[in-house]
Amino acid sequence: MGSVKEKMQNFAIQQALQYIEGNPEENIPKLMALVDRFSPEGWYQSQRSAVREAIRRKDNWYQLILRVYELDPGVRKAFFQNFLMNASLKGSAVQNEVKEREGCNVPWAILLDPTSACNMHCMGCWAAEYGNQLNLSLETIDSVIRQGKALGTYMYIYTGGEPLVRRDDLIRICEIKRKPGPF
Numbered sequence: 001m002g003s004v005k006e007k008m009q010n011f012a013i014q015q016a017l018q019y020i021e022g023n024p025e026e027n028i029p030k031l032m033a034l035v036d037r038f039s040p041e042g043w044y045q046s047q048r049s050a051v052r053e054a055i056r057r058k059d060n061w062y063q064l065i066l067r068v069y070e071l072d073p074g075v076r077k078a079f080f081q082n083f084l085m086n087a088s089l090k091g092s093a094v095q096n097e098v099k100e101r102e103g104c105n106v107p108w109a110i111l112l113d114p115t116s117a118c119n120m121h122c123m124g125c126w127a128a129e130y131g132n133q134l135n136l137s138l139e140t141i142d143s144v145i146r147q148g149k150a151l152g153t154y155m156y157i158y159t160g161g162e163p164l165v166r167r168d169d170l171i172r173i174c175e176i177k178r179k180p181g182p183f
């Protein structure tokens with residue numbers, strides 16, 4: 001169970017996210033202000049500046065940010081909550097502890113390739129060269145996430161190959177209740 005402070009932060013984030021639903025052009029700057037407010041001081045400062053600059057210039061990256069508002073509202077809410085509460089706020093605090101204790105950097109996000117299989121042949125992509133037989137087992141994916149969470153990494157991005165070839169296992173991973181951690 002989270003601390004009282006965590007619960008209050010979680011509640012504040014949920015209230016703020018509810019407030020900024022709708023009217024993306026008006027609300028994306030507010031969303032960025034929210035990220036700045038809840039991010040630890042100095043946390044990915046240059047990346048956050050780049051996002052702020054994209055919003056100011058309304059460039060191609062801004063168009064990509066706008067597409068977040070094309071997502072299902074429930075998915076968007078879960079993404080923002082996980083991004084702000086788990087990956088940014090809670091995760092970075094644990095990462096800093098580990099960094100000091102172990103003298104090493106901890107990644108903010110971990111990219112996994114659940115499979116090399118893909119039926120496309122995009123130029124420059126390695127997937128077609130590796131065939132369709134390279135797969136991480138469900139147990140291996142789960143183990144990577146468990147180990148990562150112990151270090152404070154709460155953001156996992158599936159690439160590939162086509163990750164949805166492993167759809168059933170990825171959904172199973174989401175269903176597995178892991179402890180300790182905020183999921």
Ligand code: SF4
Nearest residue numbers: 118120122125127161
């Ligand atoms: S994995 Fe992605 S980039 Fe690579 S071939 Fe498939 S669709 Fe294209």
